[in-house]
Amino acid sequence: MxxxxxxxxxxxxxxxxxxxxxxxxDGSIAASAATDATRIGTLVDVTRCIGCRACVRACNQRNGLPQPEKPSTVWNGPVEELNFGRWTTVNLQGTPANGAAVPVKRQCMHCLEPACVSVCPVAALQQLPNGVVMYRKERCIGCRYCMFACPFGIPKFEWEASLDPEIGKCQFCAQHAVFTGPACAQACPTGALKFGSRQALLAEAKARIHVRPERYRDHVYGEHEAGGTAWLYLSSRSFSDLGFNTQLPRFGLPRLTWVALKxxxxxxxxxxxxxxxxxxxxxxxxxxxxxxxxx
Amino acid sequence: MIEVFFILAYAIIVAAFVRSKTHLRLHTRLEVLLLASAALAVGLYALTQRMTQGLGATTHLSDSFPWGIWISVDLCGIALASGGFILAGIVHLFRVHRLEPILRPTVLTAFIAYQLVAAILVLDLGRPLRFWHPLVMWQHHSVMFEITLCLALYTVVLALEFSPVLFEYLGFHRAVEALQKMTLPVVMAGVILSTLHQSSFGSLFLIVPQKLSPYWYTPILPILFLLSAVCAGLGVALLECVLFERAAGGERLDAGIVPMLARWTSRALMLYVIVRLTDLLVRGSWRAVFQHPWLDASLAVEIIAGSLLPALWLGRIAKRNAHQAAAAAVTVLGGVVWHRLNVSWFGLIPASGVFYVPSWLEIAITLALVMIGILVFIAAAQLLPVFPRR
The missing domain is CATH 1.10.287 (Helix Hairpins)
Structure with a gap:
């Protein structure tokens, strides 16, 4: 030879x-203890939101985040972007051509198969058995891969800190010793936010669409997006019009990496x-x- | 570690320069030293700023564009450093001993480049002092974890591969013999670790199908990164041939080496181009044409000037013409670098909504580190038996 x-x-x-x-x-993805039965969630009914930002103030208070100088609503206040010190916001969304803008709340979606959890090299982001995506700052090295990977642009960085920056994002209020649901849902005066089991909320969302088809689009945002999220949205307007990414794959993004890594x-x-x-x-x-x- | 290297290297070069110009093999000129000193001084200032003011005040990174030029430079640096594992594999596993004269400079280049890549990765961390966390807090679903582990292990491999040169210089002949017995397993570990992390640098971007332009997002990114790293590694080996002829004081390389390396590089590049173009066609990426004309231009530059042109050019270098081959090799490296800039920077701009351009501090730190690398290489080449003695 x-x-x-x-x-x-x-x-x-x-x-x-x-x-x-x-x-x-084998093609299995990061196994979390969370199952359909144990997962919690929140249903956001955009049609019931009046834009009072009570949820934002409650979130800031419960999580020790800075409050804005003047309490504002979406109707009299400035646009508030998510950042390291603001884990949820409500802003007016929607292109004028499709009717008057409506207030839409944003926060971490708590994906069922979170990209951030899969990419973090030190497991500083972890999924709890109830599906909450929790940030453990004592592990974090500040590589910002979670920010890069998140399909919803949620994790935010403490850019001002010189040597000890952290990531800021909604923790579903589950980091507190006594967990009775997120502060925002408890503060909502109109029932636009409803906290409960994800399974039950998904059924309720579909029931609402079924009972009032003229009021809602036949689409529960978060049922399938990026493999499904704990936060679910109902709306009368198309979600792409409200600034939601409707082009996301219907499977969990970690699969894309695992194909190579396995x-x-x-x-x-x-x-x-x-x-x-x-x-x-x-x-x-x-x-x-x-x-x-x-x- | 890199600081110690740097200070030693700088001292050696300056001492050698002051003593006598004739000792310098790589024709280090006074202007080079002055330029290097200036770059290092500015870099040191920039580094101090980054450490005391934080990433927000010193970089143009933001929540919309969290990874910047440092990650891009790492991707490029790691490709240029792949010559180490490719040449070690060719010489020791495939027993092509004709290439042995350029193995030492190539391994040295790789070793220095890996130190720099590691340094930049750590600098880019929000919490640089926790750089060791991934080595302890394993998360095997993370590409970043796999890369960190491979980088740490491969740095040890490179140190083992290069240490015979150091021990030879120090006269520790027993240690050299002991290390030579370990050559095969060490080289094999190097090839395996490199295959893993060279491809994984591409896997980093598999998680962002909705953020990276369809020109560059593909499920075969890890394969493309591995192939382009092989092209870049062979290109660097070609460059080392030219360096050899300049530094080895009249000693010539075997006449067949340059055409052989040129032929291999050309074939590797052809394979890469075919895979790249097939992938673009199969995924129907032409549908993205004209959406962002400057991205179209960037793609054209990458494929035509950076891959097709050097592949054809290198295929025609039949005779021993080291300088023409080196020019072609530089084009190859340019093409690989351009692909990686596209993947990690330009291709991400449309979806991010911001036009990221690095701050001058980010650039100053990068340039200073590259300068450190060049100085360490020159110092090692002066002092250690990297090239044959005159």
């Missing part, structure tokens, strides 16, 4: 080994086998060539 034919054979062998390993590797053990095994045989074989060939040269 010459060096060239050996190389050809070994290439075929390597590709075969990789293919076998790829087939054998191959690591197989690739290692395949390379060990192939490289060992290549090295051994090439050494033999080199020896033979040396003997041949001498004679």
């Amino acid at each position: 010459t060096r060239r034919t050996f190389l050809r054979h070994s290439t075929v062998g390597a590709l075969g080994a990789c293919a076998v390993c790829a087939g054998v590797a 191959l690591v053990p197989g690739v290692v095994i395949a390379l060990v086998i192939v490289l060992t045989s290549v090295s051994f074989r090439m050494g033999r060939l080199a020896q033979q060539a040396a003997v041949h040269d001498r004679t």
